[in-house]
Amino acid sequence: SMHGRDGAGDQLQCSAAVERLNAAGQAIKRQVIRKATVLLGRNEFQEIIIRIEDGKVPQSYVLKEFKLFTKFVKEGKCTVQLLPENIQLLISNCPPDQLNVFLKTLSIKHQAWQTLKPLTYRDKLKAALPRSFETISPLQQRDVQKANELRSKATSKGLADRTNNTMRTVPGQQVKRPRSDCDFSPSKANPSKRPVLSLPAARKLNKEQAAVLTAVLSGKNVFFTGSAGTGKSFLLKRIVGSLPPKSTYATASTGVAACHIGGTTLHSFAGIGSGAAPLEQCIELAQRPGVLPHWTLCRHLVIDEVSMVDAPLFDKLEAIARSVRRSTEPFGGIQLIMCGDFLQLPPVSKGKEKAAFCFQARSWRKVIQVNMELTEVRRQTDQSFISLLQAVRVGRVTEEITAKLMESAYHKIERDGILATRLCTHKDDVELTNENKLKQLPGSEHVFEALDSDPSQVKTIDAQSPVSRALQLKVGAQVMLTRNLEVERGLVNGARGVVLGFEPGKQGLPRVRFLCGATEVLKRERWMFKVGGGLYVSRQQLPLKLAWAISIHKSQGMTLDCVEISLARVFECGQAYVALSRAKTLEGLRVMDFDPRVVRADPDVLLFYKQLRKERLLMQASMDEFVGRKKKDNHLR
Ligand SMILES: Nc1ncnc2c1ncn2[C@@H]1O[C@H](COP(=O)(O)OP(=O)(O)OP(=O)(O)O)[C@@H](O)[C@H]1O
């Protein structure tokens, strides 16, 4: 397949434009290639070549002196300016992860190449080698080493800028701080501060996850499931990073879940309000100016926490897609990539009747081509706790499990002034608890107002944002981190902490001690939200929320350090499982009043999973097919 070597760093699938510039840097000629393959390779003299293919005549450029513009890599865009040639290559609509590895490869290979003695024109003539092009080999530690050696030499001699002034992010694009995930912005003023280069640090997918990614990249409609903590959302993020950004929409059934994967809610993608209106009316709503482009531009629709999408909504979306896109294919030909665990929270029921699951939708079978399951739990490591959770998931609570969970009521979880977060079945309890606990603390309240880029969109932002418009804090407030700040230090989304104090000065930023041991002064972070018509709005706020209590519904998808659960008022199948499976360890969990009767698995779901499992042969076969095809591809190269 086209993606056979995805991640190897030697090629891009993207749109490209080649511009010839005049002396003033203005484009005098422009050629656009909508569907391009950009290859990184070497010629017969081991020089680095960028080659652009459009299926006809490839264009090649030797990479000698160039500038890189990398501010928008996350949106799949970058520009390479070839200085001697006065040409610039504008790359867009490229899978961001692919672009990231490509640029890193390009940058490091180029720096390593600079350590070689340059060949003169005469040398080249004398060598009389036949012309050749070979794709570049994947980055290796020795490339990185060479590049770093060169950097440190250059720094110690103060020569950094002779070799490097061709290789920096261009100030014309207002680059304020270096990008976090690519090292293309060495600071000119102080070369010794330049970060040491390293291999791309993407955490590896396991085999199952990789097989799902391969299935997705083959273009099939994929549903994948797996128990809590098997890395579904983790993988979904990687999938989004591997697809072309212009035609990929990342969504989830709830705002919190959407935020985990950096997307929007399914409802805001669809633009049909609650979706309760009759189909005809929904089709009209979906064609409003701000919404229509979602439906027409979308080729890959990603949905997390699909267990909370109900059958009528699923069928409606499917019908809207066909109608708006004037296509008879299932879902109007949009590739669907969905994941979730139907043994977690079900769709919210309207009225008394139980809501139907989306796998019970009429169009489900027509749409889904591949079903897959992740089985390796990553959130917990203790095997006996994992088994306990697996049993709870399917509603099989043994006496041993009951005993263990009842015992947990005596767990002392409090450490360093950090209390357990109470997971509540009902939303009202959450707000009351947090308000009251904050009130009861002595000391003055510090209020942090959010800065929204467009205050008229405050409702949209509130619906999707993990942080509130106004955050009230006091010394001693129990808080939770709402964003990954530094994964290595344990400063991750869901990490629990306590406010120790406030920094002096006007801003008075809070100093927080976290359970992982780190103490950190938190600054405002920026969240971006897609609103209609490809527009973005942002909110800046501290990455914190009060954490005496959160609702089980809001905890879906989270990983939590220390939790206390009261299950007396559980009202849904799967609700107890969601709550219990947030904890990383049994020791970090306290169940106040465990009663095995609150653990219920929906019989419809159990049946659905049983059927899927029966058909697993089919699924395994299709998995082998993907893996097999991939191998063959590599072989051919
Ligand atoms: N391949 C991986 N390498 C490293 N960490 C991983 C990997 N896959 C998952 N994880 C980690 O495992 C934890 C659980 O993953 P994630 O939240 O994606 O699970 P999930 O299946 O979406 O769970 P839930 O059903 O509760 O939403 C996260 O901390 C995630 O970073």
Ligand SMILES: [Mg+2]
């Ligand atoms: Mg998840």
